[in-house]
Amino acid sequence: MKRLVILLLAMLPLTAAALGPDKACFHRGSDAENTCAVSLSTLIARGEEFDGKIVAVTGFYAYSERPMLFASRDAFLVSDAADAVGIQVPKPGPLAQVLSSADHQYVRILGRYHATD
Numbered sequence: 001m002k003r004l005v006i007l008l009l010a011m012l013p014l015t016a017a018a019l020g021p022d023k024a025c026f027h028r029g030s031d032a033e034n035t036c037a038v039s040l041s042t043l044i045a046r047g048e049e050f051d052g053k054i055v056a057v058t059g060f061y062a063y064s065e066r067p068m069l070f071a072s073r074d075a076f077l078v079s080d081a082a083d084a085v086g087i088q089v090p091k092p093g094p095l096a097q098v099l100s101s102a103d104h105q106y107v108r109i110l111g112r113y114h115a116t117d
Contacts, residue, residue: 025053035110040071043085043113051115056108059084063103076104087111 024042025034033054040059043050059069060076067087070076075083087109089096 040069040085041083044071044083047113047115050113053113054110055113056110057085058106058108061087061099061102061105061107061109063100067099069107069109073106085113 024038025036028035035054035056036050037056038050040057043055043057057069059071060073062068062070062076067089068076068081068084069087070080071083074080087099089099
């Protein structure tokens with residue numbers, strides 16, 4: 001399963017483009033690394049292109065033993081794991097508490113993406 005290591009979580013409007021890293025990535029603040037703003041469907045379909053990169057992605061968040069970010073609420077309701085990525089959360093800690101309170105909501109997540117387990 002593909003996974004995303006979380007750095008930051010924020011509730012933002014759903015916005016994304018179907019671009020590769022060459023067009024979807026931008027320099028953000030004083031960070032040394034670029035951030036890639038992509039749709040979850042692009043990340044799932046072209047994940048290898050974003051492997052190891054910091055991504056900003058929006059989806060329907062489901063917090064559990066294996067937290068997942070789904071492309072939509074409908075994908076969550078039918079447990080469509082092919083339309084989702086796993087979220088790796090550092091446990092325990094304040095971030096886990098924030099994420100548990102965001103359960104069953106659309107969220108925007110910023111984190112490092114890994115195309116493989």
